[in-house]
Amino acid sequence: MRPSIVVSLSSVLFKSYLRAGRTGNVDTWTQPTIILFADLLALVAPIVLLQYALQSIPNAFTYILAPMVQQVFVGLPILLTAAVMMAGIMFELGQSAGLSSSEAVNWLPISPREYVMASAASICTAYSPLLAVSVGVTLPLALKFDLMYAWPLSVALSILAFLQGALIVEILRAGMNRVSSTVYRRRGRFGVISRLALITFIFVAIQLAFNPYILYYALDAIASSADYAWFVPMVWPSVAMVDQIRFGILPAALFSALSVAFASLMFDLASRLRAMYWSPTPMNIMIKSSADYVPAAETRSKFGLSPLEAAIALKELRSLVRRKDMARFIAVPIMMVIPFILPTVFSSAESSGGSPGFFLMAFVPFAVTLMLSTIAVGQEGKAVVNVYMLPIPAAEFIKGKLLLTWIISGISTVGIVAVSEIVTPIGIEDIAAVMVACAFVILAGGFFGLGIGARHPDFTLGSRSRYVTLEGFIMGLFIGGAMTLAIFVPVALHLLSPLRFGILTMLPITAVIGSSLTYIAYRYCEKGVVDFLANFRA
Amino acid sequence: MDAMRAESVSKSFGMVRAVIDLNLTVGSGEIVGLLGPNGSGKSTTMKVMMGILRPDSGKVSVYDVDVLKRPVDARRMIGHVPETPYIYEYLTAAEYLDFVGVAYGIKPEDRKQRVEELLQALQMGEHVNEVMSGFSQGMKQKVAITAALLHRPKALILDESLNGLDPRSARIVKELLHRLAREGVAILFSTHVLEIAEAMCDRVMIMNEGSALAEGSVQELRSLAGLPGSSLEEIFLKLTGSEDTEQIVEALRL
Numbered sequence: 001m002r003p004s005i006v007v008s009l010s011s012v013l014f015k016s017y018l019r020a021g022r023t024g025n026v027d028t029w030t031q032p033t034i035i036l037f038a039d040l041l042a043l044v045a046p047i048v049l050l051q052y053a054l055q056s057i058p059n060a061f062t063y064i065l066a067p068m069v070q071q072v073f074v075g076l077p078i079l080l081t082a083a084v085m086m087a088g089i090m091f092e093l094g095q096s097a098g099l100s101s102s103e104a105v106n107w108l109p110i111s112p113r114e115y116v117m118a119s120a121a122s123i124c125t126a127y128s129p130l131l132a133v134s135v136g137v138t139l140p141l142a143l144k145f146d147l148m149y150a151w152p153l154s155v156a157l158s159i160l161a162f163l164q165g166a167l168i169v170e171i172l173r174a175g176m177n178r179v180s181s182t183v184y185r186r187r188g189r190f191g192v193i194s195r196l197a198l199i200t201f202i203f204v205a206i207q208l209a210f211n212p213y214i215l216y217y218a219l220d221a222i223a224s225s226a227d228y229a230w231f232v233p234m235v236w237p238s239v240a241m242v243d244q245i246r247f248g249i250l251p252a253a254l255f256s257a258l259s260v261a262f263a264s265l266m267f268d269l270a271s272r273l274r275a276m277y278w279s280p281t282p283m284n285i286m287i288k289s290s291a292d293y294v295p296a297a298e299t300r301s302k303f304g305l306s307p308l309e310a311a312i313a314l315k316e317l318r319s320l321v322r323r324k325d326m327a328r329f330i331a332v333p334i335m336m337v338i339p340f341i342l343p344t345v346f347s348s349a350e351s352s353g354g355s356p357g358f359f360l361m362a363f364v365p366f367a368v369t370l371m372l373s374t375i376a377v378g379q380e381g382k383a384v385v386n387v388y389m390l391p392i393p394a395a396e397f398i399k400g401k402l403l404l405t406w407i408i409s410g411i412s413t414v415g416i417v418a419v420s421e422i423v424t425p426i427g428i429e430d431i432a433a434v435m436v437a438c439a440f441v442i443l444a445g446g447f448f449g450l451g452i453g454a455r456h457p458d459f460t461l462g463s464r465s466r467y468v469t470l471e472g473f474i475m476g477l478f479i480g481g482a483m484t485l486a487i488f489v490p491v492a493l494h495l496l497s498p499l500r501f502g503i504l505t506m507l508p509i510t511a512v513i514g515s516s517l518t519y520i521a522y523r524y525c526e527k528g529v530v531d532f533l534a535n536f537r538a
Numbered sequence: 539m540d541a542m543r544a545e546s547v548s549k550s551f552g553m554v555r556a557v558i559d560l561n562l563t564v565g566s567g568e569i570v571g572l573l574g575p576n577g578s579g580k581s582t583t584m585k586v587m588m589g590i591l592r593p594d595s596g597k598v599s600v601y602d603v604d605v606l607k608r609p610v611d612a613r614r615m616i617g618h619v620p621e622t623p624y625i626y627e628y629l630t631a632a633e634y635l636d637f638v639g640v641a642y643g644i645k646p647e648d649r650k651q652r653v654e655e656l657l658q659a660l661q662m663g664e665h666v667n668e669v670m671s672g673f674s675q676g677m678k679q680k681v682a683i684t685a686a687l688l689h690r691p692k693a694l695i696l697d698e699s700l701n702g703l704d705p706r707s708a709r710i711v712k713e714l715l716h717r718l719a720r721e722g723v724a725i726l727f728s729t730h731v732l733e734i735a736e737a738m739c740d741r742v743m744i745m746n747e748g749s750a751l752a753e754g755s756v757q758e759l760r761s762l763a764g765l766p767g768s769s770l771e772e773i774f775l776k777l778t779g780s781e782d783t784e785q786i787v788e789a790l791r792l
Contacts, residue, residue, distance in 0.1 A: 296632070322628040
C-alpha cells in the first residue's frame with residue numbers, strides 16, 4: 001500500500017463529499033480545511049460548556065451521576081461505530097446508481113486496499129466532528145468524575161470504533177450494488193418493491209437510532225450488557241472500556257487488541273470485496289420476462305384525468321419507487337411522524353394532551369405536500385429535456401405532476417389524523433373540520449410548492465441531491481408555513497382556544513381563506529410552469 | 539414552402555452571445571446541415587427552433603406556427619433528438635415510449651406497430667422491457683431516435699444524433715432520414731462528422747461564434763471558399779479559421 005496514494009485519494013474523496021451537488025467556484029466553505037475548524041469547534045465547545053456546567057453540580061450529586069457517566073464511556077465506542085455507519089449508508093443511498101460506475105478510480109492504477117483505506121479515511125474525516133464532540137464531552141466528565149485513567153483509552157477506542165464503522169460501510173458499499181442488481185434482475189417488479197422497502201426500512205431505522213429517547217435506552221442497555229455480550233466483536237471496544245474502568249488492565253488490553261484485530265479483519269474483508277466487485281457495471285434489468293412491446297398507456301381520459309396527465313403521474317410514481325436517491329422521500333413522512341409519536345408512547349396519554357396531535361395534523365399535510373411538490377421539477381435531472389421536447393401544455397403538466405403529491409399527502413394525513421384520534425380523541429365533528437383544513441393545505445401547498453419548484457429547480461443529480469435550490473427551499477418553508485397557519489388558525493381557535501369559538505363560524509372562515517390561498521397558489525404555479533416550459537434551464 | 543424558419547434570431551447568456559442575428563430556413567423535404575466548432579451556437583439555435591429557449595429577439599416558426607407563441611402546437615409537428623440522450627433511465631424502453639406516445643396522442647395500436655418497426659430496425663427489440671439505466675450510450679440514442687420518429691413528425695431537429703450508434707444502425711438512420719426527406723419531412727441536422735454532412739445534406743450552414751459564416755450546397759461553399767475540388771473538411775477549416783492544425787500538432791511534441 002502506497003501512503004501517498006491513500007492520502008491523495010482520501011483528499012479527493014473527501015472533497016467530493018464536501019462539494020457533492022455544488023457547482024460554481026470553490027470557496028472557503030468547500031475547502032477541506034473547513035473540517036479542521038468544525039472539529040475544533042466541536043471539541044472546544046463541549047469542553048467549555050461542560051466544564052462550566054459541571055462546576056455547578058454539588059458533590060452529593062456526583063455519586064449519583066457517576067454510574068451514568070460510566071455508561072457514557074462504555075457506550076460511546078459502539079455508538080460512534082453505529083453513527084458513522086448510518087451516516088455513510090445515508091450518503092451512499094443518496095447517490096444515484098450511475099455515479100458509482102463512473103468513478104475515475106475504477107480505471108486508475110489504484111489497488112483495492114489503497115482504495116478501501118482512502119475511502120474509509122475520507123468517511124472518518126467527513127464525520128470527524130462527531131468524534132471531536134465525543135472527545136470534548138468525555139474530557140470534562142473524566143476530570144470531574146475521576147476517570148482520567150480511562151480517558152486516553154476511551155479516545156483511542158473511539159477512534160478505532162469510528163474506523164470500524166467506516167470499514168463496515170465499505171463492505172456494505174461493495175456488496176450493495178451487486179446484491180441490489182442481482183435481486184433487481186431476477187425478480188423484476190418484486191425486486192423493485194423489496195429494494196424500496198429495504199431502503200425505507202433503513203431510513204426509518206436511522207431515524208429511530210438517533211432519536212434521543214431510543215438513544216437513552218440503548219446507552220443504558222449497552223452499558224449493562226457489555227459484560228455479557230463479550231463474544232460480539234463490535235462490542236469489544238465497550239468491553240475493553242468496562243474492564244479499564246474496573247482497573248482490569250489485562251482484560252482491557254486483551255479486548256483492545258481484539259478490537260484492533262477485528263478492525264484489521266474488516267479492512268481485509270472490505271478490500272477483498274472491493275477487488276471482487278471493483279467496477280459495478282450497470283445491469284440490464286428486465287421488468288417483464290417477454291421481449292414484446294405491449295402498449296400500456298391509454299389515449300382515452302379516465303377518472304377525470306387526460307391520458308397525458310395520467311402518463312405524467314405514472315412516470316412520477318415510477319421515479320419515486322425505482323430510483324434509489326428518491327426512496328428517502330417515501331421514508332420522510334414516516335420519519336417526520338416518529339419524533340412526535342415517540343414522546344407520546346414513552347409518556348402517558350393524559351400528559352400529552354390535544355395540542356401535539358393537532359400540531360401533527362397540521363404539520364404532516366404541510367410538510368409532505370411541500371416536500372414532494374417542490375422537488376417535482378428538479379428531480380427530473382437532465383432528463384427534463386423530455387418535458388421540453390414533448391408537446392406538454394402547462395395545465396396538464398401541473399395536474400400530472402401534483403397528482404402523486406396529493407395522493408401521498410392525503411394518505412399520510414388521513415393516517416396521522418386516525419392515529420391522533422386514537423391517541424388523543426377530539427371527536428368526529430372536530431376531525432371533519434381538521435380534515436377540511438388539511439385538504440386546503442394539501443391543495444394550496446401542492447400548487448405553491450410546484451410553483452417554487454418550477455422557479456427554483458436544482459437539476460443536479462448525485463450525492464445529497466436537493467432538487468430545489470436553497471433559496472426555493474427557504475421560500476417554500478416560510479411562505480408555505482404561513483399559508484398553513486392562515487388556513488389552520490380558525491380551526492385552532494375552535495379547538496384550542498379557551499373561548500371555544502363555534503365550529504359553524506370557524507369552518508366557513510377556513511373555507512374562505514383556503515379557497516383564496518388555493519386560487520393564488522394556482523396562479524403562482526401556472527405562471528411559474530409556463531415560464532419554466534418556455535426556457536430550457538437544465 | 540419553408541417548413542422551419544428563423545428570422546434575425548439572437549440569443550445571449552449573460553455576456554456570452556450564443557446566437558447573433560441568425561437567419562435560417564429549412565424547406566419541406568430538405569436536409570440542412572448545421573456545422574461549426576464546439577460552442578459555435580448550433581445547439582442553442584436548435585433549442586430556439588424547438589421553442590425550448592426563448593430568443594432575445596427574432597421570430598421562429600414551424601409550418602407557419604409561431605414557435606414562441608404556440609410552442610406546444612409546434613412541438614406536435616417536430617421530432618427532436620438531443621445531443622446527449624437524457625431519457626428517464628428508471629423506465630423501461632416500453633414505458634418511456636408509451637409516455638412519449640401518449641404525449642403525441644398516438645393510439646395504442648399505432649404505437650405498437652411503430653415502436654416494433656423502429657426498434658426492430660435498430661436491433662433494440664429484445665431490450666424493450668428492460669430498465670434503461672443499464673443501456674449503453676448507443677442504446678439510449680436508439681431509444682431517443684425511436685421516440686423522435688414515433689409520431690411521424692413533419693420536421694426533425696437532430697443534434698449530433700448519430701453519436702454512439704454502431705455502423706449498421708448509423709447507416710439505417712441515414713437511409714431513414716433520406717426516405718423521410720423524400721416524403722417531405724424537413725430535417726435540420728447538426729454533426730461534427732463532415733463526411734456525413736457532405737453525404738446527407740442538401741444545404742449546409744457553417745456557424746462560428748454565434749453567426750452564420752456561410753450557407754449553401756457543398757458545391758456553392760467550395761466556390762465561396764475558393765477551394766474548387768476540396769472536401770467539406772477543408773472548406774470548414776478555412777472558413778472557421780482553424781486550418782493551421784498541422785502547426786498545432788507539431789507544437790505538441792508528443
